[in-house]
Amino acid sequence: MKGLFSKFATTAAVGMALVSATYAADVVKIGVQAPITGQYANEGQSIDYGVKLIAEQYNAKGGILGKKIEVVSCDDEGTAQKAAICARRLVNEGVIAVIGSYTTGATEAAQTTYFRNKVLQTSDGTGDSLTKHKYWTFFRNSFQNSAQAEFTADYFVNVKKYQRIAIMSDYSSYSTGLADAVVSELKKLNANIIAVEKIKAGAQNYTATLTKLKSLNPDVIYYAGYYNEGGLLRAQQLQLKIDADYVGGDSNDNPDFIKLAGDSAVGSILVNFPTPEFLPYDTAKKFLADYRAKYNQEPASIWALMNVDGMLAILHAMEELKTEDTKKISDFLHTLVDFPGITGPVSFREDGERVNTKFNVYQIQDDKTYKIIY
Amino acid sequence: MDIFLQQLINGLTIGSLYALVALGYTMVYGVMKLINFAHGDLVAFSAFVGLTIYTQIFGEGVTSIVAVVTVFSFTAALIAMVGVLLERLAYRPLRTAPRLSAVVSALGAGLVIQNAVMLIWGPNMRVFPSNLLPSTVYEFGGVVFTFTQVMILGLSSILMVALYIFINRTKIGTAIRAVAIDQDAARLMGINVNRIIMIIFIIGSALGAVAGLFLGIYYRGITFDMGWQYGLNAFVAAIMGGIGNIPGAMVGGLILGLFNAMISGYISSQWAEAFTFILLIAILIFRPTGILGEKVAEKV
Numbered sequence A: 001m002k003g004l005f006s007k008f009a010t011t012a013a014v015g016m017a018l019v020s021a022t023y024a025a026d027v028v029k030i031g032v033q034a035p036i037t038g039q040y041a042n043e044g045q046s047i048d049y050g051v052k053l054i055a056e057q058y059n060a061k062g063g064i065l066g067k068k069i070e071v072v073s074c075d076d077e078g079t080a081q082k083a084a085i086c087a088r089r090l091v092n093e094g095v096i097a098v099i100g101s102y103t104t105g106a107t108e109a110a111q112t113t114y115f116r117n118k119v120l121q122t123s124d125g126t127g128d129s130l131t132k133h134k135y136w137t138f139f140r141n142s143f144q145n146s147a148q149a150e151f152t153a154d155y156f157v158n159v160k161k162y163q164r165i166a167i168m169s170d171y172s173s174y175s176t177g178l179a180d181a182v183v184s185e186l187k188k189l190n191a192n193i194i195a196v197e198k199i200k201a202g203a204q205n206y207t208a209t210l211t212k213l214k215s216l217n218p219d220v221i222y223y224a225g226y227y228n229e230g231g232l233l234r235a236q237q238l239q240l241k242i243d244a245d246y247v248g249g250d251s252n253d254n255p256d257f258i259k260l261a262g263d264s265a266v267g268s269i270l271v272n273f274p275t276p277e278f279l280p281y282d283t284a285k286k287f288l289a290d291y292r293a294k295y296n297q298e299p300a301s302i303w304a305l306m307n308v309d310g311m312l313a314i315l316h317a318m319e320e321l322k323t324e325d326t327k328k329i330s331d332f333l334h335t336l337v338d339f340p341g342i343t344g345p346v347s348f349r350e351d352g353e354r355v356n357t358k359f360n361v362y363q364i365q366d367d368k369t370y371k372i373i374y
Numbered sequence B: 001m002d003i004f005l006q007q008l009i010n011g012l013t014i015g016s017l018y019a020l021v022a023l024g025y026t027m028v029y030g031v032m033k034l035i036n037f038a039h040g041d042l043v044a045f046s047a048f049v050g051l052t053i054y055t056q057i058f059g060e061g062v063t064s065i066v067a068v069v070t071v072f073s074f075t076a077a078l079i080a081m082v083g084v085l086l087e088r089l090a091y092r093p094l095r096t097a098p099r100l101s102a103v104v105s106a107l108g109a110g111l112v113i114q115n116a117v118m119l120i121w122g123p124n125m126r127v128f129p130s131n132l133l134p135s136t137v138y139e140f141g142g143v144v145f146t147f148t149q150v151m152i153l154g155l156s157s158i159l160m161v162a163l164y165i166f167i168n169r170t171k172i173g174t175a176i177r178a179v180a181i182d183q184d185a186a187r188l189m190g191i192n193v194n195r196i197i198m199i200i201f202i203i204g205s206a207l208g209a210v211a212g213l214f215l216g217i218y219y220r221g222i223t224f225d226m227g228w229q230y231g232l233n234a235f236v237a238a239i240m241g242g243i244g245n246i247p248g249a250m251v252g253g254l255i256l257g258l259f260n261a262m263i264s265g266y267i268s269s270q271w272a273e274a275f276t277f278i279l280l281i282a283i284l285i286f287r288p289t290g291i292l293g294e295k296v297a298e299k300v
Helices: A002-026 A041-060 A080-093 A104-116 A145-160 A173-188 A207-216 A227-239 A255-265 A282-295 A302-321 A326-334 B002-032 B039-058 B065-094 B099-121 B147-169 B171-181 B183-188 B193-219 B226-241 B246-266 B269-286
Strands: A027-034 A068-075 A097-099 A120-123 A138-140 A165-169 A193-198 A220-223 A245-248 A269-272 A339-341 A344-346 A360-364 A370-372 B137-140 B143-146
Touching (some): A027 A041, A027 A080, A027 A104, A068 A080, A080 A104, A097 A302, A104 A120, A104 A138, A145 A220, A165 A173, A165 A207, A173 A193, A193 B269, A207 B246, A220 A227, A227 A255, A282 A302, A302 A326, B002 B039, B002 B226, B039 B099, B137 B147, B143 B147, B147 B193, B171 B193, B246 B269
Parallel strands (some): A245 A269
Antiparallel strands (some): A339 A344
């Protein structure tokens, strides 16, 4: 009986090894680590959809380096704990590059695992800390919080001339990072910050904190967090009749912000990279048209497109170099200049930082559309 | 002063929602000595059910008393049925098993409900239409409150008073109290214990359903995993008030909401949670059975 079992086990093991060996030779595996469920689900799904769309388009043209692209998705739910599990899983699957994740926190938790296993990673996370380790595997496809903070502070002080500024954030590493950066930039410009408050993401009830702000009479409330809280903050701000501008940082830019705030969304101001519909590039128009045709919806925001740009740059490097060696790809990407991406030219610096910072300020109009005001 | 009053209203609104959810925990604990960890997920489930009933029967954009009454009563009835089902499938087979098995079963049932909600309605956040209740805003000398808040405070007070009278003044209420004290003795007195437990689950789940609907209407955004957070807060409220004690759950919920609002408003929102748990620890040190909890000799 024992002999039979071990024979069976050996056959199975050999069989599996054979299958995985032939499998590995035929495909190039690209991982997606994104919050496909949970609070940031629509952002995560857009990243997943975008990557799968590009993979499909490549495969239709014969794949890359003569191999099919296989996308392996892992849902990190936007949390660090799940991100660490995803990182191990994707490494074990044998991916050569990982696209994502959406939040800085989840990206940071997975970063080191990818670096140790020589797996490339490209993320839209904007927290400054993501590039501080100088991992050669990491490429940021968006921009740094500090760049956005500088722009925001300048806009507040020199354009809007706000006199009483209230800053809010949640506890995530992205959000506190952005809020701290904005505060320090504002201090450089001698702006009058009357309050810095933190709220707990997901708590939904922010009336207590907002009532406190009301007593301080701010003329602007800046929120450096995500759209779920942003939409509710805006709605509760108007419900409490706090007469101040609402300015949201980049992660407020999501259709759910408008859905949550309802009619209160009108008049709120968002600072971000150009949103998809404002991208002037032909590549962007084509990608959006393909995306609509395949999924019958719009990508949630610019972030999915940024991640797709990271993926396109990696695929471009593979084609140029005709290699799957991640170190060589990384060296190539570090000197990449003006690769025509969907969100504009893609160039990377030596530390994996994307070179470009072009921000816009949008105001939400009566018909819930965006208008560029700065 | 008006800032203080505003914080009072903020705190009372969220506090009465905690209280409604806490009642579900405390009633089940009182009778079965079981922490029903699936209760929070049932609350989230009810928000989704309510949203679907509203959009399917009335369509978005309808504000009418008929719609409000239908949505609340249908959802409460449906969730009550789910609660009864939960007890039959997940708890009754384990009634004589060690208490830990029942707690694990409760956690599992919670996960099943949560994932069922995710599979039915998807992982994305869903948004309640803003006009189920009129969006009237009242203002009295700097203090602002909405019609929804009035509804939340009004309806939850009515429900809690009604429950209190039901438990203390009716025959079934007396039976519930008897079962809570001693199940075997109650059975010997001719009380159908299974029926009493079913009634407990019907009432607890229906109250949770009302809370879930209000959460959806007040905050608009609902996600499949929101139950855990509200469940945990309500659970803390139930313990503060004295778990197993019905007025205790109401007091605990209101204290939790008010305390949170005051700390956020006067000290810092960053400290709200820390102070809440300091309060919980302090209450448990000085009154181990909670604010209104009765002394029970068998507790260690």
